[in-house]
Amino acid sequence: QVQLQESGPGLVKPSQTLSLTCTVSGGSITAETYYWNWIRQPAGKGLEWIGRIYTSGITNYNPSLKSRVSIFLDTSKNQFSLRLSSVTAADTAVYYCARERDLGSGSPTDYWGQGILVTVSS
């Protein structure tokens, strides 16, 4: 059974960089073809896709965040990570990591982490 677990600071100061890691257990992040996603949700609001990285390392990012986002794999630790620079209070949200199984178009995002609350405040 695949499990994903987010980790990182729960509090980040404005203008600094938010860094989160997702540890994958129950399977290798490079064993098959998957996309590894980051999604966030401000309190009381809807889901916002941040971006994803393919097993090969290719990335896709939300255009609204693209200038501030990077996602990368650490295959030695079976982890993938998110960095979001120049954060403001608007970046305060629960951040989820999730696995998307590559079936071509319409691939299912079938495993999600429990989420981690990140607050941007001085």
Next chain:
Amino acid sequence: SYELTQPPSVSVSPGQTASITCSGEKLGDKYVGWYQQKPGQSPVLVIYRDSKRPSGIPERFSGSNSGNTATLTISGTQAMDEADYYCQAWDSSTAVFGTGTTVTVL
């Protein structure tokens, strides 16, 4: 940017059918997924590729997609189905989530 619009809320009586719509330009040309999210929990995939159910999802959940509208249907709605539901589609390698619908089982 591409947008997906859902009704804010849907109310249904136990045992009845709930229908949740998701509207977007030429949505029928794209695949749609649906996620259920209960308070304090992570989203759970209930439908992918318009109408496919992942393993473990009850048969009462079904989906369709045509024209500009995708629909998630919950037949024989149970109290445990009370949750927020989000549709999701892809547009130019960007995932877009719908605005979300709260389903209340009265």
